[in-house]
Amino acid sequence: MPSRQTTNETLSSTDRRVAALAPGPPVNIATGQAADPGAGEREVTFRLEGVSVRYGEALAVKDVTMDIHHKDITALIGPSGCGKSTLLRCLNRMNDLIPSARVSGRLWYHGEDVYGPKVDPVQVRKLIGMVFQKPNPFPKSIYDNVAFGPRTTGMKGDMDEIVERALRSAALWDEVKDRLKENAYGMSGGQQQRLCIARCIATEPDVILMDEPCSALDPISTARIEDLMHELKEQYTIVIVTHNMQQAARVSDRTAFFTAEVDEATDVRTGVLVEYDRTEKVFSNPGDERTENYVTGRFG
């Protein structure tokens, strides 16, 4: 596809929903390349241009510029306090929930400004799902957990079917099909996390953000979730924050390495993007000394 037309007939369902984010015609206000795959490159889902995040006066993330590609798994790695979770939460405007958080710079999602004045964060979060560090199922039945998203967003279709499809996609169906009416709190941690992934898939998002999804899980559950990510990659763009470098190396296509710069005077840690490249390159032949030190385990 050399260039994409922006008439309604040729837009995919996701594009149409993206266009619905902001009123008016879906003009690519970015450089025009945002929706254009370009020569040999894959389509860009997110384009960050000088994104900085402040909590009150403290600068948490400084001047990040990067493209996140369609149907890639992009890993954000780096030591604690380097702002990778903060950056992740910008992508679906979860940072709005922290009153003191301020985002500057430009953040394009399929050519739409995520922080544009007319953008409703609720619409953004419908398209960009999120899985949290600690499994956070609702205190409801397994079925109701999965059905919650489709119900609130008013999705059409047979709910039983939607729930089953989501649970199958999350490789959970066979384990829970006989106890859909039971409370989700009775599941194991790994199952709960896969339920959270199923819950996220059920709303048919375009992107799934994962904030250290395996940090609270045992190795076997972790392996299952990593397998799952490989399957989900066929359909979704995934951005994952992880502390586990092996995990980043195993699952991701691209890796962004962040580090924290400490301001001696105020003791504020500010995250900066050091290196962003294909995962093989970052792990085998990093271009920056700090990246090399981190991936070889010399610090962090």
Place this chain on the structure above:
Amino acid sequence: MTDAAYPVRTERTRLAVAGARATTRSIVGDSERSGRFGNLLFVAMLLLGVGTALVALSAIIVWAYVTGRPLLSTDLLTNYPSTVNPRAAGYRPAILGTVYVISGVVALIVPLGVGAAVYLEEYADGTKWWNRLIELNIQNLAGVPSIVFGILGLAFIVRGPISLGFVAAAGSLTLALLVLPTVILASREAIRAVPSSIRHGSLALGATQWQTVSRQVLPAALPGILTGVILAVARAIGEAAPLLLVGAVTFVTFDPRFFDGGYSVLPVQIFQYAGRPQEDFRILAAAGVLVLLLVLLVINATAIWLRHRYEREW
């Protein structure tokens, strides 16, 4: 959001708040439980506390039963009061009056209390001075003696701007004002005990804030809120002082109505009987205590049944 931000609470509020918090935690599974380090001394002290409460309670019940036994019969529930013939007197209008007044209280405090709690916990920006002023005032209102609310009710509800007259509705409004701060504080505690991960999970799925509050937070907090309401209502049933000021003083020999005519409530009726010199009236008062406990038990059992139903509704 720490406890240190809240001033000292009165006895009636502290109980409701603690109950609300514990109930929600038991539902949403807070991991803060302190394990099994219960040493013997601690257990013994707990047993002593429970024992004291139980002994005091059974002493009252036994006394009331032994004293009131000669008059215990269904006449007590169905007959009208009498100043001349204590042996045939009953509590019918007082029971009905209590039921009316308490129904009015519940109808007022549940929407108002929960609404205020939802606003303060989920919507209000705690850094704004007016929200802090509201919070501080609610804390203080919870500590105001009930007789003050009686005077308020007399001046503003019975007479003054609202001018309802000495009717059951005025009693309802007055008692609702009295227990409303308690319900708000207990509901806030129940809402706050719902972990924020549930809110974030819901918002991340594209739910609006109102959907998150109404479909996740409130259902999870509901058993805790109900606990707060039960304790507040139990408190309101036993109140006599403010009601003496807003009209529940007459000997009523007909079935009361909500918006007109005189009314009485059980504690006031018992108080009147107990103050009479004849021995028979004292027996009647003791029997009335049992009736009051019975009504309290029925109302609380209903509320607890309700709470139980919601706890199980997955």
